[in-house]
Amino acid sequence: MNGLLVLIPVALTLGLIGLAAFFWSLRRGQFDDLDGAALRIFVEEEEEAEEQGHGGAAGG
């Protein structure tokens, strides 16, 4: 019984953290472009880094 007094709040808190994380990501627009997110892994990152680093001087 004493274990429960600790475990139940812990379980609920963990669940609430998950819910809060989901709401946060929803508000940040992470679910706005699901298909695009799947494709973005194919976009070469070096190129992007270069773009940012050299202000777009690099060729595509």
Next chain:
Amino acid sequence: MTEVAAPLVERDFAVPDIRCAGCIAKLEQGLVRDRRIAAARVNFTEKRVHISCAPDAETPELIGAFLLLGFEAHPIGDGAAEVDRGASDSRTLLRAVAVSGFAMMNIMLLSVSVWSGASGATRDLFHWLSAAIALPTVAYAGRSFFRSAWRAVRHGRTNMDVPISIGVLIATALSLYETATHGPHAYFDGVVMLLFFLLCGRWLDSVMRDRARGGVTALLRNMGTGAMVVGADEQSRWIDADAIEPGMVMLVAAGERLAADGVLVGGASRIDLSLLTGESAPQAVGFGDPVHAGTLNIEAPIRVRVTAAGADTAIADIARLMGEAAQGKSRYVRIADRAARYYAPAVHTLALLAFAGWMIAGAGWHHSLLIAVAVLIITCPCALGLAVPAAQIVAAGSLMRVGVLVKDGSALERLAEVDLAMIDKTGTLTLGRPVATNLAEADAATRALLLALARASRHPLSEALTRDLTAAGVTPVAIEAIGETPGFGVEALWDGRRVTLGRPVQTLADSALATELAIDGVAAITVCFADALRPDAAETIAALKRAGVAPTILSGDRATAVAPVARALGLTAQTGMSPQDKLAAIARQAAMGHKVLMIGDGLNDGPALAAGHASMAPGSASDAGKNAADCIFLGDRLMPVVLAIRVARRTQAIVRQNFAIAIGYNIVAVPLAFMGYVTPLVAAIAMSGSSLIVVGNALRLKGAAR
């Protein structure tokens, strides 16, 4: 890039050609290289690009930046507000799904311990905890049901949300009472689970509508979104279509669509009226001739004095017809609503009967109410609420992958019922754009030279040549000193010789479209153009017939122009039809009990598209056509039409199976509930089991469009 001066302006562009990761990289990295554009972000799902640009960047310049990268872009203006509202609806629903899902899992955890034998103070504690989680959840996640149910009840009607709301509220109240009186059963888990599954169904439905709307907005505003207007000081500037006023003078380049009605005051050209009338041969216009919004200027730049703009154009009449025609379609009742019409009263009656029966049997109001609630919960259309949206969203997703956009679920339902197809000719059976007919006569060197010259010009015929030659794998030769004289053609130097591609010296008979390649002033080849049939038109017609849908042609073009197409495809045709005639033809067939599928692209097809039981338009169609159509298919092939009908029919079959599963489950579960054997445990298992089966069945549609 940082050198762009603040403040920046945010703008959205629809870019229908975003197809792969390469496009995303090309756009996002390429656009920022433009001095005026600070940042670009692609939304792949909605085929849109959001850019932050300098405030002085004008629309044509931005579109030019897209063109440089090889993409066609269309500005999205006020349309965004409407789209965002839809998206925020789904987001509210998704939030409710998340909350109810969280609550469901936690209450389930507590319930499992109760089911496995917790008793006394522990059980009470768990029940109170469940109540503490369930009450706010019901209040938050149930809002949309309560609101809709209240609206229905206030107007003296009933819908699916009424039994849901009553069930949820009574079960919650009763569980609270049970908890307070140390009863053995509380239905909090059932209540929250019910909300969770129902919200999933609602959310899927809403996501599907959003996606289609996103796809359609990306395709809309394909034309005439503005014009280059010449001011009093001979300075030209770009203004948006809705700001054009009568009296202004527009400069319309070759290959541009007119943004308003007007009278030609400078230049001479030929105008493609096919979107407006279905007539395929371009019409020659000279000084003083009237020209209409939405038509395409194909030959030379012209100046047009605007006589009517916006709602006053010749299109307004067609828009009015469309509005009237669309009313018939709004009377269609979706299958889920039809089911609800019988289902909701049945559920109420059953629950009442259960209550009355047990009262008469002398069980006492508490026990009777408990059983009535069990009946309500078990019959609540969990699986039924998922049955339709789950199947339809999977089918729409599978169709979207092959290039068919379905606007909503009711479109799929109506498409499955069609038995007669009325097809427009120009732009639907045919490609609706010029295709070179005699390229085979040219040798390899000539072709390479043709491509080199053609791709230097934005003239529609040059673009057609570029497209055909590139598709044939021709590599262009190197040419220099390229120049274009509007109305005459392109000229350049090739190996020191002067080469030109342009208007033929001798006018050809039959007003055919042609362009001539000359080397040092000597004609090398005259390329003729004609509107070609879509590559798989014949197969599609055969497949339509096999599918039990009888096709026929409905064209605004002359009989002489339609006859070859009709003969080639073995179809009957009605020709020279005005928008009213097309409307009447559909009404005649509908009166004979046929369900007509209208396939068309032009403005003149708009009313017919709105009137058909279901309708489809190609992606190249006019705005009016795309707005009125239920489905839009992309690309040059016509086969997606048959594919869409096939998928729609399979979807309908799956929906029916899903209904059968949901009803079969009720036939088993309701007697149990009636007898009072349904504990929260049984309700939970039955509900989640049937929902999962229904979703699993719907997932079988995943590859349906392949």
